[in-house]
Amino acid sequence: QSALTQPASVSGSPGQSITIPCTGTSNDIGGYDYVAWYQQHPGKVPKLLIYDVRVRPSGISDRFSGSKSGNTASLTISGLQPDDEADYYCYSYRTGDTILFGGGSKLTVL
Amino acid sequence: EVLLLESGGGLVQPGGSLRLSCVASGFTFTDYAMNWVRQAPGKGLEWVSSISGSGDRIQFADSLQGHFAISRDNSKNTLYLEINSLTADDTAIYYCAKRLWLGGLLGPFDLWGQGTLVTVSS
Numbered sequence: 001q002s003a004l005t006q007p008a009s010v011s012g013s014p015g016q017s018i019t020i021p022c023t024g025t026s027n028d029i030g031g032y033d034y035v036a037w038y039q040q041h042p043g044k045v046p047k048l049l050i051y052d053v054r055v056r057p058s059g060i061s062d063r064f065s066g067s068k069s070g071n072t073a074s075l076t077i078s079g080l081q082p083d084d085e086a087d088y089y090c091y092s093y094r095t096g097d098t099i100l101f102g103g104g105s106k107l108t109v110l
Numbered sequence: 111e112v113l114l115l116e117s118g119g120g121l122v123q124p125g126g127s128l129r130l131s132c133v134a135s136g137f138t139f140t141d142y143a144m145n146w147v148r149q150a151p152g153k154g155l156e157w158v159s160s161i162s163g164s165g166d167r168i169q170f171a172d173s174l175q176g177h178f179a180i181s182r183d184n185s186k187n188t189l190y191l192e193i194n195s196l197t198a199d200d201t202a203i204y205y206c207a208k209r210l211w212l213g214g215l216l217g218p219f220d221l222w223g224q225g226t227l228v229t230v231s232s
Contacts, residue, residue, distance in 0.1 A: 101156060
């Protein structure tokens with residue numbers, strides 16, 4: 001199955017806000033509110049940032065927020081910090097009981 | 111402490127087989143579906159398979175059907191992944207991951223192991 005579509009790279013300056021889009025279809029993002037986002041620092045394990053489109057697990061900063069419109073989900077990071085520099089992956093349930101990940105977006109904090 | 115610890119990776123020749131293990135601790139293993147996710151070197155995450163807490167429900171990524179087998183031994187708090195007919199495309203870090211919610215099968219993953227590297231090469 002095709003991965004969800006994310007930009008390969010995004011960038012922003014400290015203190016700014018950035019948004020990472022993740023585009024799917026009506027069979028995944030558009031059809032279900034089962035969207036999640038993960039952060040992965042180089043050489044580290046992925047970390048769950050957002051689930052059910054916009055819910056933050058305990059301990060996740062409110063600088064991270066999620067949203068969805070149609071077939072596109074988005075992760076917004078406000079007040080960028082140097083430690084936010086990492087890879088970000090979107091995730092969605094897809095019709096037929098499958099799971100899809102996005103291709104990943106590398107965030108550079110300038 | 112909640113923890114997942116994978117093992118079983120290594121260098122394997124093309125066409126070979128491998129069994130990966132993931133030992134869980136710090137939570138009631140039988141209450142949660144478990145998953146395998148892989149990541150090829152320098153590439154993104156790819157969901158491989160999920161298994162329910164009791165082991166009676168299983169799902170695989172469509173592209174990987176027949177190539178992998180997932181199982182669990184709840185008496186040993188251990189998840190397994192058997193990979194057959196390995197090719198270079200299977201070279202990746204294989205992570206086990208715990209489902210966020212109790213019960214069910216599919217769902218976001220809130221706990222990940224450190225991963226075990228499988229390298230397929232002659």
